[in-house]
Amino acid sequence: MKFKKELNPILETIGLCCYIKYKDDICEETVEALNRLGVDGQLFYDHNYPLINQYADDFATKYEPHIDEEVLFGSMDLDMDTTYIVMASIVENPHWIDQVDQISEEQILRTFSEMFVDEINGDGMAPDLTTLESRIDFLNQQPEISDSSKWKTMMLLGDPKRYVKSMIEIYKQNLPAYEYAVSKNQTAIDGLLEKLATEGFQHAVFQDIMGKFPGIETIYPSIISPVLEWGLSTVGFYGVFVNKAYGFGSLQEQEKASLLSSLKMLSDKSRFEILALLKKGARYNLEIAEELQLGAPTASHHMNLLMTNGFVTIEKQDAKVYYHFIPEKIRELIQLLEKQFLM
Known part of the structure; x- marks a missing residue:
């Protein structure tokens, strides 16, 4: 490359x-x-x-x-x-x-x-x-x-x-x-x-x-x-x-921005349900769309946002792109919430 x-x-x-x-x-x-x-x-x-x-x-x-x-x-x-x-x-x-x-x-x-x-x-x-x-x-x-x-x-x-x-x-x-x-x-x-x-x-x-x-x-x-x-x-x-763009602002502001961005991601019902589904196991786009009764473009849109914000990653298998849930992102979110409101 x-x-x-x-x-x-x-x-x-x-x-x-x-x-x-x-x-x-x-x-x-x-x-x-x-x-x-x-x-x-x-x-x-x-x-x-x-x-x-x-x-x-x-x-x-x-x-x-x-x-x-x-x-x-x-x-x-x-x-x-x-x-x-x-x-x-x-x-x-x-x-x-x-x-x-x-x-x-x-x-x-x-x-x-x-x-x-x-x-x-x-x-x-x-x-x-x-x-x-x-x-x-x-x-x-x-x-x-x-x-x-x-x-x-x-x-x-x-x-x-x-x-x-x-x-x-x-x-x-x-x-x-x-x-x-x-x-x-x-x-x-x-x-x-x-x-x-x-x-x-x-x-x-x-x-x-x-x-x-x-x-x-x-x-x-x-x-x-x-x-x-x-x-x-x-x-x-x-x-x-x-x-x-991803390094914009002070560390404190970046942490605050990351927290707000993550909460916005989870506040959407479809994205919340996608993560709950992926917690059970990896899925490819059409499986996600079918199981949650979403249009394929809508599912792709949500998956791109979740991937951009670090909630999921991808893996290519048998000519299909599978999405995997990243539990560490939720742990990071919990830590940021504690730091912002409990420390």
């Missing part, structure tokens, strides 16, 4: 396209996500994100729009993001950029199917996307996905090569804008990359991601998604602010 002290131009360029389109939404979601981790999200954002916003503003001065943006970037639906599916496929297959005309629709659909595995199914079983009926059946099995997301996904799956080519065109025509933005902020970016290379990947969740995707060969830092922790089959990404 190799850390590249350089940015991935595909992730950064496509990420910048989305960022300038949904800057306010991304700000709000970032602050809320940090708050859920027990960090003062607005304070962290105000302190750290001026560079990110300047980077995006510089990119926007050279940005060129594309006719297929409405489908590829047309909303911030997080339940099934077509931007993510297409971009991740190209990141994993960079040879598509220059050889897309030689890639068949069948190959593209197989790749898309693999991208859906962990995001939707969570059980290692890639959905069949080869026919109209199988696509409709697949989407009908995801009741919590919005109608707009289903519509966008059907458009994508109905003409996959067109949208891959469109994403590649967007990338190519905006690569100069990305390079310009980097050049305008080069000193600050170099400093962040050097700092991350020195610190390493300190957050335990990223180690779980590495375990989930043992084929990862290269890890890139990310500027446009600075608190990102993401794994694909052979490529991983670690945001330049991840370590800072």
Whole structure:
């Protein structure tokens, strides 16, 4: 596994396209996500994100729009993001950029199917996307996905090569804008990359991601998604602010933040029941969803939050990702409660 002290131009360029389109939404979601981790999200954002916003503003001065943006970037639906599916496929297959005309629709659909595995199914079983009926059946099995997301996904799956080519065109025509933005902020970016290379990947969740995707060969830092922790089959990404986010504030404040975050996790009925279920033994995503009568995307959402906050860990067995309860986290919570109120 190799850390590249350089940015991935595909992730950064496509990420910048989305960022300038949904800057306010991304700000709000970032602050809320940090708050859920027990960090003062607005304070962290105000302190750290001026560079990110300047980077995006510089990119926007050279940005060129594309006719297929409405489908590829047309909303911030997080339940099934077509931007993510297409971009991740190209990141994993960079040879598509220059050889897309030689890639068949069948190959593209197989790749898309693999991208859906962990995001939707969570059980290692890639959905069949080869026919109209199988696509409709697949989407009908995801009741919590919005109608707009289903519509966008059907458009994508109905003409996959067109949208891959469109994403590649967007990338190519905006690569100069990305390079310009980097050049305008080069000193600050170099400093962040050097700092991350020195610190390493300190957050335990990223180690779980590495375990989930043992084929990862290269890890890139990310500027446009600075608190990102993401794994694909052979490529991983670690945001330049991840370590800072989890070390924000004094030790006393961190302990208080950790306590509040843990209590928030347990205050949700579904997450409470998930932990009670996992106490009996490891389960994979669909088992959890079925036993607790949750939608698969909802179960995945809760599991990601529990994993991020250290209540569960993952283990891959027989092409399935199993979740394990971590009892030490409850003991840590009890100790923090005692320290806060009984000492």
